[in-house]
Amino acid sequence: MHNPGQNPSRTNRFTTRSIGSSHENRPLLLHETPAFASAPGGTLLIGGMHGDERATILTLLSFQDRLQRSGRVSESAPALGILPLANPDGYLHNTRYNARGVDLNRNFETGWSPESEEPSGAAPWSEPESRALRDLILQQRPGRIVTLHWALAELDADGPQSTPLALAMWNSLTxxxxxxxxxxxxxxxxxxxxxxxxxxxxxxxxxxxxxxxxGSAPAIVTLELPYDPALPRPSALPGDHLARLRYAWKQDARGYLSAVEGPVHKMLWAAC
Ligand SMILES: [Zn+2]
Known part of the structure; x- marks a missing residue:
């Protein structure tokens, strides 16, 4: 992937562009390496689709920061795009949904249902944030996509083409x-x-x-951050697991992040 003809001072950084706007007109910011921008087949990392899942945003930002400071971007020039905050209005209002009360992760076309447990919007693609993400993926055609959520504590691969990506991420961990x-x-x-x-x-x-x-399809893994990074995952999460997580997050967000970041960064690097 490394192109020795490129100037390291230019490749050792991400550039930022807006791929669209939220309902309340906030930019949807993509940070991308030159290799991601110039050709299809790269890796796209997405966080903050649910605006109240702060850990997904922060682990992506720290991953990007670590790559830049370590020089890994220039060494191997990964084709990497990072969209750390796919739902900026939800982030600002501290809610799972966008500003129109729609769960963006129910607003995509495949399997869309008006009777979804979560509010799925008036129709597939009814929301500006899901349309912006669709258009980015159709235009850029990433080969691998990792979307972060909080916190069902799993790696979930959709479609058989996604199995190798999930295994590469899994095998990067002890x-x-x-x-x-x-x-x-x-x-x-x-x-x-x-x-x-x-x-x-x-x-x-x-x-x-x-x-x-x-005719090809992207590999996609939904990376659900741990329920409790200090414990083995229980086979069934408690019914009130989100309430418990929010309480723990309020008490010690920094502790949660420092426990999950190392392994998450390893998995994200394995996806690049
Ligand atoms: Zn989520």
Whole structure:
């Protein structure tokens, strides 16, 4: 991937552009390396689709910062795009939804349902944030997409083409680092639910609905951050797990982040 003809001072940084605007007119900012911008097939990392899942945004920003400071961007020039905050209005209002009360991760076309458990919008693609993400993916055609969420404590691969990506991420971790997670790939019928748990999600669309003009489909992994980074993942999360997480986050967000960041960064690097 390294192109020795490129000036390191130019490649050792991300450039930032807006891929669209939220309902309340906030920019959707993509940070990209020159290699990501110049050709299809790169890796796209997405956080903050649910605006109150702060840990997803912060771990992506610290990953980007670490890459830049370590010089890894210039060494291997990964084709990497990072959209740390896909739902800036939700972030500002500290809510899962966008400013119109829609769960963006139910607003994608594949499997979209008006009777989704979460508000899915008036129609597929009814929201400016999901349309901006769709257009970015159709124009840029990333080969690998990792979308971060909080906190079902798993790696969830949609579509058989996503299994190698999920395994590469999983195999980048030590056994101890894997303990707070579980791995869900489509070949493993024992753990893969049918029908889809998240109709109209980005994972559903990319993993099973989307095909690029050449017939290929992107690999996509939904990386759900740990429920409790200090403990092995329970086979069933408690019914009030989100309330418990929010409480723990309020008490010690820094402690949670420092426990998850190292392994998450390893998995993200494995996806590049
Ligand atoms: Zn989420």
């Amino acid at each position: 056994e101890a680092e894997r303990a707070p997670y579980r791995l869900r790939v489509s070949e493993s019928e024992a753990v893969f639910p049918s029908p889809a748990e998240c109709p109209g999600s980005l994972g559903q669309w990319c993993g099973t609905g989307l095909h690029y003009p050449d």
